[in-house]
Amino acid sequence: MHSSTEGAAARIARTTDPSPDRTEEQHMGVPKRRVSHARQGDRRSHLAISTPVLEECSHCHESKLPHRACPNCGYYDGRQVIELKQKTDESAT
Numbered sequence: 001m002h003s004s005t006e007g008a009a010a011r012i013a014r015t016t017d018p019s020p021d022r023t024e025e026q027h028m029g030v031p032k033r034r035v036s037h038a039r040q041g042d043r044r045s046h047l048a049i050s051t052p053v054l055e056e057c058s059h060c061h062e063s064k065l066p067h068r069a070c071p072n073c074g075y076y077d078g079r080q081v082i083e084l085k086q087k088t089d090e091s092a093t
């Protein structure tokens with residue numbers, strides 16, 4: 001039995017070793033049937049992206065993601081929870 005660390009090291013050595021005799025035996029999987037347009041659509045039915053849900057920050061009233069600290073003022077639940085990097089002369093102009 002190999003220990004887990006030995007197995008991981010052997011796996012890394014195997015993947016980084018470019019032995020030419022191993023590549024000949026490997027083949028790509030070839031699909032048996034062409035995927036119909038309907039099945040392709042079924043698969044892609046979960047791929048649509050949606051607009052992010054935004055809510056108004058209770059402190060600075062900028063829009064922010066719900067259940068996240070505000071990226072504009074760093075507040076969450078009525079108190080400052082993250083330190084913000086100082087903006088460099090953006091408001092001065």
Ligand SMILES: [Zn+2]
Nearest residue numbers: 057060070073
């Ligand atoms: Zn805010």
